Amino acid sequence: MRSDEPVGRNRMLDAIRGIAALAVVGYHLQGAAPFVPFVHGYAAVDVFFVLSGFVLATAKGEALASGGIGTGRFMAWRLARLMPMIWIGTLLGAAIMPIGTSHPDRAMMLAMGLLMIPMLSGSPPGNNAFPLAPAAWSLFAELVVNAAWPTLARRNDKSAVLAMAIGTGAILIIGGCLRFGDVDFGATPGSIGVGMGRAVFGFAAGIALQATRHRLPRLPSWVGYGLLVFDLMVPPPAIMGPWWDGVMTLFVAPTIVAASVNAVVGRPTQIIANLGTTLSYPLYATHGPIVASLGTALGSTTGDGLARTTAILGVLACCLGIAWCASRLERLIRRMAHRLAKAPRWHRIGGTTLNRGR
Template sequence: MGMRTTSDKYSTLDGLRGVAAMLVVMYHFPGFFRPVYVENSYLMVDLFFVMSGFVIASAYEEKLSCGDISPLRFMRLRLIRLYPLYALGTLLGTAGLLWRLPRSDWHLVTSALPLGLLMLPCPLVMRIFYPLSYAERVLYPLNYPSWSLFFELLANAGYAVFFKYLSTRVLLTLVAASGVMLIAKGIHGKPLSAGWILAGSYVGLLRIAYSFSTGILLFRFRAARRKTSNVLAIALVAAFILLFCLPIPDIFRTVFIFSIALFVSPVLVWVAAAVEPSHKVRKVFLFFGAVSYGVYVLHVPVGAFFQLMFGDIEHLGPHATPWVGAGLLLTVVALASIAEKIYDIPVRRRLLKGWIVRKNHPMTVDATLNQ
């Protein structure tokens, strides 16, 4: 173990977040990554929710407690943080659907666009995996991973509005109740992957209630000081990857899924928040944490383009397929990094500057840019 740190940056969490975002890419486009198949990587959403609760509490718990920020200002900051890249992903997803779908479906795409740009769920039944004929009421058909952002914003609003009532006892009750309901749904055959389709959207509410509340509790019970250790930080990220790449026998699958969502993800966040790597590794982790959100909201349009470009990848053969998958990951990470630098940060800076100047608010742009 090395020196102790009290930095307000949780870089090991950033490293986990970056790896989790790439595992989501592998989950949504499994054909590009054979023979590796990360079939349970939808559980990354639950990990993201826990991290979100922890990081939001870290950034805003004291400000909300002291009255330095109102619920309305808090939500404005959250929207400014999330919207630019969300809008880019929605527009790219729209272009991709118009490219893939037949003209007979274009009216559905254009009808869904206004709701998408307003970050609202869509009630339309439409195809998003053409040429498959499967059609469903997907909450966000233009860029379906966006469903988790909707539930995260709901959790953010609830946290801000009801903050003074969210004692540790109330949060523990909320965690226990939502956890029991998730287990009950699992026993009755409702998959934990539900939430992105309208019919199972209530499962998304249970997932965010459990995980986001757990994240807040983890912040309140966090270690007073963090230890610096490259070995522990890297081992934690490596073990995390291995956990989702190892095949799980069917007989243990349900236990595995609920163990990850309800116990392992919170433990990972709690341990990662207590360990920091040294400077060089920290820079790598912070980079992947910075691009993780862009990877998450941009990977479906980029992956769809890869599918159109390569068609049926069976003809590529087993030796070429992993290279296509690596190319997809590199492309998404590069696009997310470029978009962050030349689009996301400048747009958010302009929005924050206009709001802070207009409201004569004492907060600075730089102080709020990454919150």
């Protein structure tokens, strides 16, 4: 990481996150645009989990271990970080998802989505646990892992607990790959339980990498980019079957982050990182409804390759534009919440107004 970078930010990791978010969008466009190269784009979610563990351990690990931050305060901070964009994505899905206003569970889907509660029964549209914002399943899984982390971080045997978490997550991932054929599980009511293994393993692996960050090699940035492209674009060899995804998730996803932590970055990475910092989370949280709505129309588009490519680029531009608007809206929500938190609290008692201060 360069010495002139903003304190607390790793520009290479920001760039990796931004490319991974684009890969998820590309993968979800596969049905309408089979030539989009991110055939393994769902693996980007596992990179997100590792990144999250590393970044959160860097930001809050010491404070949690020392008891300076309790579980309640930490989770309030995480909810404040994640929930506004989840609300935006869910409301967007309620407005544009091609479900039909007559669907009997539409109001229930909206309420559960806003409360971050997965739909585990019935027949949700698309067989998604979060039908209005399908990507929310991974954010739900991350919040569950986040809730358990503060208690584990204060244990004296934290290394053993971390190893146990990595091992448990790995077993769930291998079991899920053998059951479903690949690692693209977790979003449906029937797979969200085993999908927790992806969050447990990735988050714990990120924490382990953070603990050894000073011993990680200083590599050129192209190494991290190359590993990421390999992970997201190379189709699984038929001879390996479901084991390919297991190997990629358990070994390649953590290696991508390990190769990027101390990477030597230049101007191109700085530019990608700026976009990743601004748009990666909004793009991931809001693209589902857009792709579901516009992708259906795109799938029925006829015409030559140029016309189809232009239509695909239009869908991608729409996703990026709405992600940018969502980031502006989220910033406004945060600013308003901050002002409310800082404002004096006034209470009227018996006709007398008392300022309780802050």
